[in-house]
Amino acid sequence: MSLGELQRQFIASVSGTDARESFDTQGMRVYANNYRSQLVTTLRDTYAKTRLWLGDETFDLAAERYVDEHVPSSWTLDAYGHDFPDLLERDYPDDPDVSELAWLDGTLRQAFSGHDGAAIDAGALIADDWDRVEFVFVPTLRFRRMRSNAVSIWKALADEILPPGAVQTSAGDGVRVWRRGLSPRFASMDARECACLDLALAGATFGEICERLRQLHASAAMAAEAGGLLRAWVDDGLVLSLRQG
Amino acid sequence: MPVQSPPAFHGFGLGLRVPHYADFIATQQPVDFVEVISENFMVDGGRPLDIIDRVRERYRVALHGVSMNLGSVDAVDLDYLRRLRALARRVDPLWISDHVSWTGVDGFNTHDLLPLPYTEEALDVLAANVSIAQDVLGRALVLENPSTYVAFADSMMTEAAFLSALCERTGCQLLLDVNNIYVSATNHGLDPDDWLQGLPLERVRQVHLAGHSQGRDMLIDTHDAPVPDPVWRLYARFASRLGHVATMIERDDHIPPLADLLAELQQARLIAASAARQAA
Numbered sequence: 001m002s003l004g005e006l007q008r009q010f011i012a013s014v015s016g017t018d019a020r021e022s023f024d025t026q027g028m029r030v031y032a033n034n035y036r037s038q039l040v041t042t043l044r045d046t047y048a049k050t051r052l053w054l055g056d057e058t059f060d061l062a063a064e065r066y067v068d069e070h071v072p073s074s075w076t077l078d079a080y081g082h083d084f085p086d087l088l089e090r091d092y093p094d095d096p097d098v099s100e101l102a103w104l105d106g107t108l109r110q111a112f113s114g115h116d117g118a119a120i121d122a123g124a125l126i127a128d129d130w131d132r133v134e135f136v137f138v139p140t141l142r143f144r145r146m147r148s149n150a151v152s153i154w155k156a157l158a159d160e161i162l163p164p165g166a167v168q169t170s171a172g173d174g175v176r177v178w179r180r181g182l183s184p185r186f187a188s189m190d191a192r193e194c195a196c197l198d199l200a201l202a203g204a205t206f207g208e209i210c211e212r213l214r215q216l217h218a219s220a221a222m223a224a225e226a227g228g229l230l231r232a233w234v235d236d237g238l239v240l241s242l243r244q245g
Numbered sequence: 246m247p248v249q250s251p252p253a254f255h256g257f258g259l260g261l262r263v264p265h266y267a268d269f270i271a272t273q274q275p276v277d278f279v280e281v282i283s284e285n286f287m288v289d290g291g292r293p294l295d296i297i298d299r300v301r302e303r304y305r306v307a308l309h310g311v312s313m314n315l316g317s318v319d320a321v322d323l324d325y326l327r328r329l330r331a332l333a334r335r336v337d338p339l340w341i342s343d344h345v346s347w348t349g350v351d352g353f354n355t356h357d358l359l360p361l362p363y364t365e366e367a368l369d370v371l372a373a374n375v376s377i378a379q380d381v382l383g384r385a386l387v388l389e390n391p392s393t394y395v396a397f398a399d400s401m402m403t404e405a406a407f408l409s410a411l412c413e414r415t416g417c418q419l420l421l422d423v424n425n426i427y428v429s430a431t432n433h434g435l436d437p438d439d440w441l442q443g444l445p446l447e448r449v450r451q452v453h454l455a456g457h458s459q460g461r462d463m464l465i466d467t468h469d470a471p472v473p474d475p476v477w478r479l480y481a482r483f484a485s486r487l488g489h490v491a492t493m494i495e496r497d498d499h500i501p502p503l504a505d506l507l508a509e510l511q512q513a514r515l516i517a518a519s520a521a522r523q524a525a
Contacts, residue, residue: 001399003366004318007350007359014355026462027394027432034357073352075312075325076284080356116290139289182292 015071039067042077043084046109049157050088050102062091078113082106097166100150104186107142107177111184114140119180119237125230127242131207134245135200135230137238143176143189143197151175151188180237187236192216196229205245206230248385248416251340251450254278255489257514258307260496261300265503270299275507278339280493283310286336287328294335301336307451307491308338309420314354315374315388316347316361326381333382339491340450342387342420345371345408362397363407372414379415387450389420392428392457392466404429405444412448419444421487422453422495423480424472428464437479441486449487454480454513455495469498472509477516484520492517 001009012018014031021028043063044051051059066087072080085106089099117138127133149167156163172191179185189197195216196209204212210226217225233239256277261269268274279300286297300306312325333341346358361367379386388411390404402410408419430437454477456470472480472494494509 003362003364003370004350006362006397006399007318007347010359011350011353011355014357014359015353023397024395027396030394030460030463030465031355031357031359035355038356071352072349072354072356075314075322075354076287077356078288111291113288113291113293116294179291182295 036064036067038077039072039080040064043067043081046081047084047102047105049105049154050098052157053101053153053163054098062088065091078109095148095166096146096168097148097150097153100144100146100148101154103144104150104154104175104177108184108186111140111142111177111179114179117240120234120239120241122231122234124242125234127206127244129244131205131210132245133206134203134243135206135233136240136243137201137233138178138240140184141176141178141201141238143174143194143201145172145174145194147171151186154186176238178236178238185236192225193229196226197233203245248379249383250385250416250418251387254305254339254491256305256491257510257517258491258493259506259510260309260493262497262500264500265506266296266300268503269303270296273303274503276304276510278305278307278491278493280307280309280342280495283308283329283332283341284312287325287332297332297336306336306338308333308336308341309389310341310343311358312348312354312356313343313374313378314348315343315378316345316359316367316371317350317374318370319350319352321374321377323381326378330382333384340387340418341382341384342389342451344389344391345411346391358391360391360393360395360397361407363400363402363404364397365401368407368410368414372411375411375415375417379417385416385418387418387420389422389453390425390429392422392425392432392464394432394463394465396433403443405440405442409443409445412445417448418450419448420451420453421449421483421490422455423483424453424455424457424468424476424495425466427476427479428457428466432463438482441483446487449490452480452483452487452490452492453495454492454509467498468496471501471505472512477512480513481516481520484517485524488524489517489521 009022013028014035040063066084085099085102088102092098119138149169153163172194174189174194175186177186199209199212213226214222258276258278261279261281286293344358349355426440427437454472455468456472457464458467492513494506
């Protein structure tokens with residue numbers, strides 16, 4: 001048997017896709033156990049709050065299903081489990097809190113060791129033509145719209161207090177995740193902020209964001225509202241730089 | 246192309262793990278070096294890089310990897326090597342080590358250290374990959390004997406002969422894991438005392454000491470317990486033959502207070518000193 005054939009057969013045996021006993025059974029049991037247990041342990045570690053929410057047994061069943069369906073391919077275990085929230089969304093279609101909690105767990109973990117970026121402070125908010133200003137955000141910033149109170153649940157689990165029951169939330173609300181300095185952060189957002197951040201991340205100018213706010217609310221205080229949002233983003237350490245579009 | 250060997254270094258160290266980061270950063274601990282898992286710091290940014298920078302301010306660092314996949318018929322992962330090279334530039338490590346093993350094939354990474362048959366073909370594959378890695382990293386690698394749970398009927402040479410040939414072909418150095426020798430030898434019905442036979446001892450750059458656990462059928466290299474007496478005794482018998490070699494305690498699970506590991510390291514110092522006296 002060539003080395004390539006041996007290695008492919010070995011992998012098939014370790015991952016359980018080949019039931020032939022081509023190698024020592026006792027030894028292969030050790031490798032097969034190492035393989036699965038390491039991947040499940042990685043998921044437990046990355047999705048710690050989700051595990052608390054689901055309970056160990058239910059979480060592990062989901063983790064085992066994920067291992068069955070997802071081959072680890074990267075050199076780093078940090079990359080394993082990125083699609084775990086999708087599996088939970090499929091498994092719990094009527095309970096968005098589960099997959100949204102997992103998204104928050106996973107995104108905070110990615111922010112932990114994501115690219116650095118020195119955010120600007122309010123003193124750098126200077127532009128000749130604000131309508132044409134675009135925003136460059138810190139590289140760890142991610143956001144998503146939420147259908148549940150997963151953010152409140154996550155906070156309660158982190159604080160080791162009784163979490164609230166899962167409830168559906170207003171359409172369009174969301175959460176943003178980023179890292180400030182060395183610390184991953186997250187914050188809830190209402191529908192207006194979600195819409196604006198979505199636009200800003202897509203490269204919209206401040207003028208276009210103001211126009212969107214005007215369409216949403218026909219608010220006379222639209223400019224002040226947009227300015228308030230921008231100030232909050234800067235104060236939270238989200239903005240890397242301003243760019244003249 | 247000749248590869249640059251790491252400079253001589255004979256200290257005693259510990260594997261640095263998360264529960265002890267703060268202890269090592271806050272106070273100078275009585276170690277000559279620390280060994281870190283390379284992959285934990287091959288990240289884009291954030292706290293891991295801050296930690297390694299602060300650790301490096303106090304200690305010499307050895308980079309120990311688990312994902313180089315050197316024994317695979319897959320091409321060596323150049324993205325991995327470039328990230329490791331960037332980390333090495335940041336840390337200026339004593340040396341870079343990994344394992345005489347493979348972790349996957351066809352892009353399937355088991356994240357486990359899998360055994361190689363000791364054949365000419367495996368030696369060809371491994372030596373080619375080691376040479377590429379050494380070229381990219383600009384230095385000789387230090388490679389560790391793994392614990393194994395399966396032996397192959399195809400093997401044509403002993404593990405020591407395989408390692409010896411690897412050193413000869415690539416100029417690499419060796420990391421001798423005494424616990425792995427004990428675990429593999431016990432699992433395969435061999436005498437661990439015979440293990441050094443034929444090994445180029447002058448190539449041994451570092452020694453690992455660790456614990457294991459008893460599985461259902463075999464010893465398992467779990468690194469979750471103190472160094473057990475049989476491993477200490479084996480180390481004592483090897484130490485006089487190895488001479489002055491950097492030595493460390495490796496613990497990855499059920500990690501005890503730092504004082505416990507420092508006590509184990511002191512035991513290693515005493516054994517090495519005794520061996521040196523006997524050899525003199």
